[in-house]
Amino acid sequence: MTERELVEKIKTSRRVVVLTGAGISTDSGIPDFRSPNGLYSKYPEYVFDIDYFLSDPEGFYRFWKEALLPMSEAQPNRAHLLLAELERRNLIEAVITQNIDGLHQKAGNKKVIELHGSIFEYHCMECEKPYTLEQVKKILDSDTIPRCGCDGLIRPNIVFFGESLPVHALDEAMRYAQNCDLMIVMGSSLLVYPAAQLPVIAKKHGAGLIIVNKDRTGLDELADAKFDVNLSSFAEVLMQLL
Numbered sequence: 128m129t130e131r132e133l134v135e136k137i138k139t140s141r142r143v144v145v146l147t148g149a150g151i152s153t154d155s156g157i158p159d160f161r162s163p164n165g166l167y168s169k170y171p172e173y174v175f176d177i178d179y180f181l182s183d184p185e186g187f188y189r190f191w192k193e194a195l196l197p198m199s200e201a202q203p204n205r206a207h208l209l210l211a212e213l214e215r216r217n218l219i220e221a222v223i224t225q226n227i228d229g230l231h232q233k234a235g236n237k238k239v240i241e242l243h244g245s246i247f248e249y250h251c252m253e254c255e256k257p258y259t260l261e262q263v264k265k266i267l268d269s270d271t272i273p274r275c276g277c278d279g280l281i282r283p284n285i286v287f288f289g290e291s292l293p294v295h296a297l298d299e300a301m302r303y304a305q306n307c308d309l310m311i312v313m314g315s316s317l318l319v320y321p322a323a324q325l326p327v328i329a330k331k332h333g334a335g336l337i338i339v340n341k342d343r344t345g346l347d348e349l350a351d352a353k354f355d356v357n358l359s360s361f362a363e364v365l366m367q368l369l
């Protein structure tokens with residue numbers, strides 16, 4: 128399949144859903160987790176364990192300041208902007224993402240399902256009061272651990288290892304996977320559940336599957352077409368063909 132044929136396919140499909148992973152954000156300067164320069168080359172994998180967060184919130188928030196706060200200032204790249212344009216033209220129904228960086232929303236997408244939560248949202252673990260990233264940042268300017276007025280620990284609304292995915296987001300993602308007629312995967316190696324399960328569900332319900340990812344993925348054999356390319360260059364080509 129050529130890029131031109133893919134654009135035609137998107138335009139002639141009725142319900143297109145896009146699934147994105149860390150690979151779509153690397154060109155925005157966000158390190159992925161497992162690549163040679165990824166987060167895990169600098170920090171131990173347990174920084175995202177819920178047990179670590181609960182036992183050493185101060186340590187977690189030090190990591191947060193160094194690694195996650197800069198992520199919140201990243202800007203969308205051409206691949207994010209392409210998906211925003213596709214939504215504006217009613218060519219895609221939704222973006223399902225494994226990313227917590229909020230870049231799809233920054234690019235302008237309205238329908239975004241965040242499977243792993245967002246670094247922009249927080250809440251108190253005792254009274255559930257919601258907090259924004261800005262509020263947490265402010266508290267951390269004068270304290271080492273963000274605490275609520277009720278003295279509860281404030282946590283990010285992200286899915287730590289050892290926690291289950293938000294049921295509502297997962298249900299919604301499953302519904303989109305079952306009902307779409309074309310699923311496009313961008314920048315995910317499709318090795319982690321449930322992201323890896325969604326294209327399988329889509330395929331089982333008769334949808335086409337396109338994978339755009341630099342390097343192999345766990346589901347290349349299942350795809351109708353695979354583009355092994357840099358995502359933002361690929362997006363630039365598609366944008367011109369739209």
Ligand code: ZN
Binds near residue numbers: 251254275277278279
């Ligand atoms: Zn509270």
